Amino acid sequence: MNADEPTPDRILQLIFGYWATGVLGTAASHSLFTHLDAGVGTVEPLAARAGISVRGAQALLDGLVSLGLVEVRDGVYRNSAEAAAFLVEGRPTCLSAFAALKLGHLGSLAGLPDAVRDGGPANVATVEVVDNPHWENLVQAIAAQSVPVATIAADILRLADAGEVSILDVGGGSGVYSAIWLGLNPRARCTQLDWAPINSIARRLLAERGVGDRFASIDGDLHTADFGTAAYDVAVYSHIAHQEGPEDNMAVFAKLRAALKPGGTLVVNDYVVDDDRSGPPFALIFASEMLLKSRQGGTWRRAEYQSWLTKAGFDDVTFHPTPSPATLVIAR
């Protein structure tokens, strides 16, 4: 066979790709990476510690070795460097809850052919509503992706040394930006706008971190809520633009510009696509997730962010890579 001829290997790997989500999400839900990190490295003790069958533990470990997340030598298993850094529970950047959450979403993928045909989800009336339990599960799981981004944004904005600053986080979820920024700057104050059940999760988490006295929340829908006028130095809109269509993003950016003081800064964090839609890979494939789950969402191009933000009244728009699949957009 000619070495340049295509083979079916990669396509078969892609067809079976759901096993990666399955094995990783299952290992995360049984805390396998955490037990391995604690030094439980052989099959039977690991099964006993995790409360799972020996047969199940062996199958999971085989799958994890196949995925390169676990290494085995002489019958002893240990986390790869990646798994040790990002899948051991108890660290702010741990992605295990997100992996378990995504395993739960696998079944919904069967609806993608219909969503592609119809141009959106079948249950459009129930997706983007306050009582969708999806949000409560999602906001804590996604926070691990926001931790490094919030830290980078704080550096760019020199928030730690900014003194008394007033911050608005629209769709703040778990309050992860507030938690990090209030921790860095003892004179900062944050206000989060989100739905009531989500705000109560954020208030609990912020109180646990000892910064709850500088955190306020407004319960409401970001499409209709009043964001105020010239009230904030910094505003945040993270992991939201992808669920909204162009018109709604433009309307939100205009409200955010008005809510900021003159010279204030907007921080947008999202999966931004190159202008010719040739990459990056994560942002491109995430468009299908939004097709399946949102009325008008998608992954938007740099040029779209630039144009929407300029129309909203921002003069200076810059794009910054992050260690997550998202790009930081800073608008002043």
Ligand SMILES: C[S@@+](CC[C@H](N)C(=O)[O-])C[C@H]1O[C@@H](n2cnc3c(N)ncnc32)[C@H](O)[C@@H]1O
């Ligand atoms: C993907 S999470 C992002 C959370 C956080 N900003 C982050 O980056 O980690 C989306 C957040 O937006 C909130 N949200 C979505 N649609 C909303 C709406 N119409 N009004 C208010 N909040 C909304 C959800 O409750 C959730 O907290």
